[in-house]
Amino acid sequence: MRIGHWLAVRLALLALAVLAAAPPAAAQVRGGTLRIGMDADNTTMDPHRSTAAVDRQVYNNVYGKLVDIDARFGIVPQLAQSWEIRNGGLTYVFKLRRGVKFHDGTDFNADIVKWNFDRMRDPALASPRRSEIAPVKEVKVVDPFTVEITLTAPFTPFLSVLTDRAGMMVSKAAVEKYGDDFARNPVGTGPFRFVEWVKDDHLTLRRFEGYWEPDRPYLDEIIYRPIPDASVRFTAMRTGQIDFMHQIHPKDVAAARQERGLTVSEIPSLWWQGIHLNTQVAPFSTRALRQAIWSAVDRTVIQRVVYHNLGAPAWGPFPPSMWAQDRDFTAWRRDLARARAKLAEGGMPNGFAFTIKGWNQPTQVQELQIIQAQLKEIGVDMKIELLEFGKLLADLNSHNFVALRIGWSGRPDPDGNAHLFLHSKGGLNRVRYSHPKMDELLDRARSEGDQEKRKALYAEVTRLAAEDAPYIWLHHDPEIKVWGQHVKGFEHISDGMIRAKGIWLERR
Amino acid sequence: MIQFIGRRLLATVPLLVLVSVVVFSFVHVLPGDPAVLFLGEEADPQTLARLRARLGFDRPLVTQYAEWLGRALQGDLGRSLRTNQPVTEAILQRLPVTLQLLAFAMTISLLIAIPLGIVSAVRRNSGVDLASTAFALVGFSLPNFWLGLILIYVFALLLRWLPPTGFVPPGVDVGESVRSLVLPSITLGTALAALVTRQLRSGMLEVLRQDYVRTAQAKGLSQRIVVGKHALKNALIAVVTVIGLQVGGLLGNTIITESLFALPGVGRLMIDAVFARDFFIVQGVILFLTVGYVVSNLIVDVLYSVLDPRIRLR
Numbered sequence: 001m002r003i004g005h006w007l008a009v010r011l012a013l014l015a016l017a018v019l020a021a022a023p024p025a026a027a028q029v030r031g032g033t034l035r036i037g038m039d040a041d042n043t044t045m046d047p048h049r050s051t052a053a054v055d056r057q058v059y060n061n062v063y064g065k066l067v068d069i070d071a072r073f074g075i076v077p078q079l080a081q082s083w084e085i086r087n088g089g090l091t092y093v094f095k096l097r098r099g100v101k102f103h104d105g106t107d108f109n110a111d112i113v114k115w116n117f118d119r120m121r122d123p124a125l126a127s128p129r130r131s132e133i134a135p136v137k138e139v140k141v142v143d144p145f146t147v148e149i150t151l152t153a154p155f156t157p158f159l160s161v162l163t164d165r166a167g168m169m170v171s172k173a174a175v176e177k178y179g180d181d182f183a184r185n186p187v188g189t190g191p192f193r194f195v196e197w198v199k200d201d202h203l204t205l206r207r208f209e210g211y212w213e214p215d216r217p218y219l220d221e222i223i224y225r226p227i228p229d230a231s232v233r234f235t236a237m238r239t240g241q242i243d244f245m246h247q248i249h250p251k252d253v254a255a256a257r258q259e260r261g262l263t264v265s266e267i268p269s270l271w272w273q274g275i276h277l278n279t280q281v282a283p284f285s286t287r288a289l290r291q292a293i294w295s296a297v298d299r300t301v302i303q304r305v306v307y308h309n310l311g312a313p314a315w316g317p318f319p320p321s322m323w324a325q326d327r328d329f330t331a332w333r334r335d336l337a338r339a340r341a342k343l344a345e346g347g348m349p350n351g352f353a354f355t356i357k358g359w360n361q362p363t364q365v366q367e368l369q370i371i372q373a374q375l376k377e378i379g380v381d382m383k384i385e386l387l388e389f390g391k392l393l394a395d396l397n398s399h400n401f402v403a404l405r406i407g408w409s410g411r412p413d414p415d416g417n418a419h420l421f422l423h424s425k426g427g428l429n430r431v432r433y434s435h436p437k438m439d440e441l442l443d444r445a446r447s448e449g450d451q452e453k454r455k456a457l458y459a460e461v462t463r464l465a466a467e468d469a470p471y472i473w474l475h476h477d478p479e480i481k482v483w484g485q486h487v488k489g490f491e492h493i494s495d496g497m498i499r500a501k502g503i504w505l506e507r508r
Numbered sequence: 509m510i511q512f513i514g515r516r517l518l519a520t521v522p523l524l525v526l527v528s529v530v531v532f533s534f535v536h537v538l539p540g541d542p543a544v545l546f547l548g549e550e551a552d553p554q555t556l557a558r559l560r561a562r563l564g565f566d567r568p569l570v571t572q573y574a575e576w577l578g579r580a581l582q583g584d585l586g587r588s589l590r591t592n593q594p595v596t597e598a599i600l601q602r603l604p605v606t607l608q609l610l611a612f613a614m615t616i617s618l619l620i621a622i623p624l625g626i627v628s629a630v631r632r633n634s635g636v637d638l639a640s641t642a643f644a645l646v647g648f649s650l651p652n653f654w655l656g657l658i659l660i661y662v663f664a665l666l667l668r669w670l671p672p673t674g675f676v677p678p679g680v681d682v683g684e685s686v687r688s689l690v691l692p693s694i695t696l697g698t699a700l701a702a703l704v705t706r707q708l709r710s711g712m713l714e715v716l717r718q719d720y721v722r723t724a725q726a727k728g729l730s731q732r733i734v735v736g737k738h739a740l741k742n743a744l745i746a747v748v749t750v751i752g753l754q755v756g757g758l759l760g761n762t763i764i765t766e767s768l769f770a771l772p773g774v775g776r777l778m779i780d781a782v783f784a785r786d787f788f789i790v791q792g793v794i795l796f797l798t799v800g801y802v803v804s805n806l807i808v809d810v811l812y813s814v815l816d817p818r819i820r821l822r
Contacts, residue, residue: 043590043784051546126559128547180592199591199598200780201675201772227673227770231657235665235672236770390785391539427552 028489032505033221036498037233037242041200041226045186047165048120048127053409056165057246058224060497061205063188065167066094066113067159069412071493073323075159079108079169079189089154089449096145100212102171103193110141115172117149129166131427154447156454157413164411191217191501200226211501218489218504237262237482243505244490244498245482250308250363256482265492268321269479270410272314272417275356275371275472276396277403280432283354284402288346290469296339296378297371299474306367307475314473316462317408317417321479321494323451324414324458329466339378351379356403357395360386367474368405396430404430407477412495414458415446422465433470509813513806520802524795528580531794532573535787542589542785563589576791585795586788588781595792598777605675606762606773612689613697613758614751620701625708625747629716630735640705647702652761656695656768663691673770692769696761700754707750711743718742745815752808756801 036057043052047059066080080094100108117139120129135155140148151158161167174187186194191213192205203224207217225242227233230249237245238259248256248264256264277284277293284290299313318325343349358368365386372382382403387395395401408428410417420426423442424434438461445457465471479496486506491499543559560566564575576586585595628637664672670691676684715721716739724734762775774793781789812819 041780045591049546123555123558124562126547126555126562128555130555131552180587183591184593198601198772199593200602200770200776225674225770228767229657229770232660232672232768232770235660239664239668239672241671241673388783390545390783393544394539394541397541397544 027506028218028504029507030218030504031220033223034219034244034487034500034503034505035223035225035242036244036246037236038224038226039230039233039247040228042197042203042224044183045194045197046183047168047170048116048125048129049183050165051128057498058203058205059165059168059188060190061192061222061500062186062190062194063168063170064100064108064190065164065169066162067167069160069163069493069495071491073160073321073412073494075163078167083159085449089156089447090151092149092151092158093142094147094149096147097212098145100189101210102174102187102189103208103210104171104174104187105210106171106173108169108189109144110147111144112169112172113147114139114141116169119170119175120166132161132164132166154449156446156449157411157415160411160413160416192219192222195221213501217501219500222500234482237484240484243484243487246496246498248480248482250306250310250478253308253310253480261485262482263485263487264480264482266310266478266480267492267494268312268319269477269496270319270321270412270417270494271407271477271479272317272319272410272473273367273405273407273475273477274314275403275405275474276401276431277470277472278399278401278431279434279470280399281402283346283348283352286346287468288342289348289352290472291467292339292342292346292378293375293380294466294469294472295335295342296375296380297472297474298334298374300334301374302367302370302474305370306363307478310480311478312476314476316465316473317421317471318414318458318462319410319417319476319494321476322414322417324417324455326455326459326462329459329462334374336378343378343380351381353381353383354402355383355385356405357385357387357392357401358405359389359392361389364405371474399430399432401430414454415442418442418458418461418465419446421471422461431470433468435464435468438464438468509810513810516806516809520799523802524798525577527798528577528791528795529573531791532576533569535785535790536569536572538785542787545785546589576788580795585792588789589786590784595788598789599774599792599796602772602774602777604677605771606759606766606775608678608685609689609692609696609762609765609771609773610755610758612693613700615697616693617697617701617704620697621704621708624701625705626712626735626740628705629709629712629743630731632713637709640709644702644706647698648706650698652695652699653764653768655698656691656765659691659695660769675769675771675773692765692771695768696758696765699761700751700758703750703754704747708743708747711746712739715739715742741815745812748808748811748815752805755804759797759800 038054038057040054042055042058044050044055047063064079066078067075068078070076079097079100081097082095084093086093096110096113102108117136119125120127120133121136135151135153135158136149137152138150142148169189171187174185175182178185184197191208191211193208195204195206197203205222207220211217227236230247231252233245234248234252234256236242253264256262277290279285303309303311303313312320315329343351356368358364368384372384375382392406396404396406408417419442420428422433422438423429424439441457441461441464445454445461448454448457479494481492483490487503488506489502489504491502542565543556547555547559564572579586583596587594588598624640628640631637660672663670671688674688676688678685721734721739724738762773763779766773766776767779777789778793781793
């Protein structure tokens with residue numbers, strides 16, 4: 001895809017420009033409060049019970065994780081200093097960092113790691129992490145600072161899963177002390193400790209003096225403020241009520257770039273947006289009709305109108321941020337002749353009608369209306385049914401749809417963007433798509449350790465998915481952050497997390 | 509009077525039970541499974557079933573309702589499904605914000621509406637009257653989220669006079685607390701001001717035509733005493749009725765206002781809980797708001813007898 005490629009280059013250059021603009025490390029100053037404007041409030045402070053993406057922002061500063069990712073999706077040490085993968089990918093041996101303390105003064109060690117895994121796997125807790133670490137068969141304490149984790153089958157994305165909430169270590173003492181109230185009394189090993197949470201108003205963290213990394217963090221305090229309306233949040237940023245802004249509306253990006261004193265950073269995210277086509281019910285049980293939709297939708301118009309040229313059009317599950325994206329994949333563009341031919345092939349030469357379910361949210365509605373107009377050109381009449389998000393999810397999960405528009409926040413490992421949706425046993429394969437070749441490709445990519453070989457497999461996955469079209473991928477969202485120019489040292493990664501231990505404030 | 513209040517409060521009990529039944533069943537027939545919203549899209553069926561069991565959602569609705577009601581009668585409205593915070597605590601934590609917002613909105617709207625209503629009735633068809641009619645029409649028709657956005661744009665962004673978001677408790681800084689509520693109060697109060705202006709104007713016009721007003725004028729009383737003492741008090745009955753009825757509407761609009769200005773009030777608690785299907789919070793807040801509405805209507809009834817001694821409370 002030429003346009004996608006060009007965009008990726010442009011985004012990479014932008015990211016470089018932002019990095020280059022950072023001042024030399026010597027100037028770092030200690031102290032100060034960073035006020036961050038969020039799009040939503042946290043739902044719980046217990047990472048083993050969280051399902052809201054927004055929660056992870058605070059967690060990344062309160063909790064230590066076994067491993068983390070860097071800007072290039074490389075796995076880097078955090079609470080695990082090193083690791084070894086043995087037995088053809090079946091066994092992971094983690095060497096833990098010594099001298100790490102929780103905020104409550106208790107020690108971090110191998111027993112604690114095992115206890116954390118046991119907690120996530122305990123059916124009684126009903127943890128959403130349970131399915132993420134489903135490949136784990138056994139967690140063994142080898143010595144106080146060595147843990148051995150055995151998997152049921154080789155699972156290459158395992159380390160990448162541990163860079164998120166499943167790898168976050170919580171204090172056993174605190175969980176025992178607070179019980180269910182741990183959700184409001186979090187204790188981790190991260191650079192900041194929890195101070196208070198007045199729901200819907202603010203959440204305050206303060207520097208943890210006992211943090212294991214010397215001289216970090218720089219900030220004294222972080223205050224998170226949920227401001228749900230995007231334009232009001234941007235006003236708060238412009239008037240200096242907040243120093244850092246999460247989630248800006250695409251229409252405000254140009255204004256943010258004009259504003260003096262603000263830094264805007266845009267990089268590709270891990271997201272994809274798309275339409276689910278139910279492959280088990282008419283009309284989309286007919287492959288040719290899915291292909292007709294695939295060819296009739298013009299992603300570049302959506303990119304321009306809805307997203308103000310931010311992000312990238314999507315032709316598969318892997319965004320430009322991922323090594324798995326096939327940059328040479330140019331086979332699919334809007335092709336009305338092919339769309340009409342496919343309609344005829346599917347026995348509907350004059351078009352057909354169907355209803356799509358979507359989330360009642362302005363940008364998504366706008367996007368659906370554009371698609372509606374585009375499909376009209378080949379005689380397909382798409383009716384739009386708008387739903388509240390909870391109802392939309394319920395209909396998705398119960399396969400109660402012909403077509404449904406919803407996005408996926410993405411995972412650092414490509415497996416998390418594809419296997420769930422395209423494998424016949426994938427946990428989110430609500431379209432009930434099944435193709436033996438696809439299953440084989442995804443399974444091989446999941447157990448393959450070599451990235452080049454995986455890349456080739458994912459290229460095949462992308463092509464086969466485009467050919468079968470169970471999903472009409474539309475767009476890869478941009479990951480945009482805005483901050484005041486006095487805020488220094490933030491490293492912008494595609495997962496969008498605000499890791500605050502390296503951030504410092506210039507004296508004004 | 510006390511007997512009247514006591515009886516009225518007693519009469520609200522069946523109403524509250526009815527409301528609780530409606531709310532409870534409404535919340536539970538809402539499409540969207542809380543277990544799915546909690547565990548995310550990837551959850552396997554066994555884990556979902558366990559969570560439903562842990563939350564007690566696998567039992568018959570009648571059992572769930574009876575248990576909830578039993579606890580509610582002892583003042584325990586349950587706990588948030590997400591944070592485990594007691595519902596009463598969550599409501600009480602946010603109540604001061606909402607009450608302060610309502611009080612400010614009410615004050616601002618009356619400060620605008622009463623003088624405007626009186627003047628436009630006394631100086632009927634004058635320039636002031638025309639302006640007040642225009643204000644009432646525009647003020648009542650403006651959607652309040654839009655008004656809020658415009659106010660933020662003008663007063664927070666362009667002029668930088670007032671903060672765009674947030675709430676400062678009066679205990680921290682009284683001045684900042686007032687400043688933080690000016691824009692939200694105007695946003696919330698404008699529609700009420702418009703309505704009260706119109707109501708007062710027509711009420712005053714009617715009263716001013718009455719014989720006793722003419723008599724008062726004939727006795728040579730000053731215009732100030734005639735209007736301020738004789739006419740206004742009688743015209744206010746209709747105004748009090750309108751305000752009493754509008755409290756419910758104001759409470760509903762706090763949801764929008766509090767979300768827009770990022771205020772940690774009861775309205776925002778409610779809307780977040782609805783989207784998250786945090787059932788006990790939703791039930792608790794609705795029950796609470798119902799009580800608030802009933803009490804405000806009671807106050808209106810009592811005010812009637814103060815304004816017009818002919819109305820006896822029985």
